[in-house]
Amino acid sequence: MNQEDMIINRPQLLRPHHKLTAFSLTVFFWAALLYLWQPLASLLAWSLNLGFFYHHMVILGGYEGFIELLKYYAVAVSTICTVFLVWAKVNEWRFRDSNRRSAPTQTDRARLCQSFGVSEMQLERWQQCRVLVCDVDASSGEVRVLRESSPGDFPELPSEKTGDNNKQ
Numbered sequence: 001m002n003q004e005d006m007i008i009n010r011p012q013l014l015r016p017h018h019k020l021t022a023f024s025l026t027v028f029f030w031a032a033l034l035y036l037w038q039p040l041a042s043l044l045a046w047s048l049n050l051g052f053f054y055h056h057m058v059i060l061g062g063y064e065g066f067i068e069l070l071k072y073y074a075v076a077v078s079t080i081c082t083v084f085l086v087w088a089k090v091n092e093w094r095f096r097d098s099n100r101r102s103a104p105t106q107t108d109r110a111r112l113c114q115s116f117g118v119s120e121m122q123l124e125r126w127q128q129c130r131v132l133v134c135d136v137d138a139s140s141g142e143v144r145v146l147r148e149s150s151p152g153d154f155p156e157l158p159s160e161k162t163g164d165n166n167k168q
Helices: 016-048 050-059 062-094 109-116 120-128
Strands: 132-136 143-148
Touching (some): 016 050, 050 062
Antiparallel strands (some): 132 143
């Protein structure tokens, strides 16, 4: 596959709801990361003003709350690590002598043609397509092809408005 053909290099081909989802997840996880680093940032900010830091942490006993908080963090991290390690060991023990991974069974061309109600030539053409957009009727199981493209094409998606998709 060519690097230029990858979807990450052609964001204009993404649908708007996919762009919104990716952006929302990115913002959410950056906010979560900043929130998790907030105690260390507060400690660093306090340490830059040593007199204030010393007064609150040593004289007023703020370190006791910090130590207490560290105990909760240690318990939470230890619990999470223990749960995951026990889970991994149980699964290792359960599946130690069995390989559950297997190749999918091959479907012959005649059954595929019969299942989709198409000729061998049509099936061959579909298999050569780079993009094949189908609509499957839920009640009858009938397959209707909405768009097909040859291996060299890079068609626009059916829901996009017509226009130049190659603008950078």
